[in-house]
Amino acid sequence: MIKTIDLVKIFRTDEVETTALNKVNISVDKGEFVAIMGPSGCGKSTLLNILGLLDTPTRGQYFFNDIEVSTYRERQRTSLRKGNIGFVFQSFNLIDELTVYENVELPLLYLKVSASERKAKVNDVLERMKISHRKKHFPQQLSGGQQQRVAIARAVVTRPQLILADEPTGNLDSANGEEVMALLTELNAEGTTIVIVTHSPTDADKAHRIVQLFDGHIVTENIRQIL
Numbered sequence: 337m338i339k340t341i342d343l344v345k346i347f348r349t350d351e352v353e354t355t356a357l358n359k360v361n362i363s364v365d366k367g368e369f370v371a372i373m374g375p376s377g378c379g380k381s382t383l384l385n386i387l388g389l390l391d392t393p394t395r396g397q398y399f400f401n402d403i404e405v406s407t408y409r410e411r412q413r414t415s416l417r418k419g420n421i422g423f424v425f426q427s428f429n430l431i432d433e434l435t436v437y438e439n440v441e442l443p444l445l446y447l448k449v450s451a452s453e454r455k456a457k458v459n460d461v462l463e464r465m466k467i468s469h470r471k472k473h474f475p476q477q478l479s480g481g482q483q484q485r486v487a488i489a490r491a492v493v494t495r496p497q498l499i500l501a502d503e504p505t506g507n508l509d510s511a512n513g514e515e516v517m518a519l520l521t522e523l524n525a526e527g528t529t530i531v532i533v534t535h536s537p538t539d540a541d542k543a544h545r546i547v548q549l550f551d552g553h554i555v556t557e558n559i560r561q562i563l
Contacts, residue, residue, distance in 0.1 A: 337529055338364040343396035345382050356382040358552040369524040370531045371540035374549035380533040388421055388500045389413040422491030426503035428483045430475040437471040440489045457493055465489045481512030501532040517542050
């Protein structure tokens with residue numbers, strides 16, 4: 337599903353040039369659960385943004401479903417993301433002015449899904465995420481764990497092939513963090529490909545494979561046996 341070849345990302349200002357990714361080669365098969373780990377500033381989030389088509393590499397190639405997309409323009413990347421990639425962020429990234437229901441419905445509006453189908457899909461995913469009783473509430477009326485459930489519901493309502501999660505438990509207590517990881521593990525068991533960035537060894541232990549980044553390089557890859 338995902339393959340990069342010698343991926344390089346350089347950030348430049350007038351005085352400083354920073355190499356965030358340096359010839360990164362990574363592949364993720366359909367149905368895999370991969371955790372990307374490493375110290376702060378090693379390039380984890382930069383890599384996730386490129387994999388999610390939120391950014392482009394400076395050099396190198398990126399294949400998504402066997403299509404080379406590294407040179408796609410923003411409109412092309414946006415079109416490919418819709419319905420194919422779901423995002424879960426540490427900061428939730430919910431829209432404060434929208435209710436829980438409306439936040440989850442938003443990706444379906446972008447896809448021009450009919451009103452009746454939107455209603456069915458949103459209610460179904462809210463029920464599954466055990467947050468349907470809060471659907472008329474606004475994000476600021478929810479706990480951190482509840483907000484992350486809404487964020488996951490929004491990410492999966494379109495049934496994407498791939499979910500990318502950047503520190504999905506970073507702002508949660510241990511109990512809510514465990515619940516979020518259990519939800520992601522369940523989605524993976526149903527066939528959704530998942531890539532997470534995490535500092536947490538406990539979260540990484542849920543993955544099939546752990547990729548360690550350091551100074552923009554992949555230094556190790558460990559395949560785990562999931563019981």
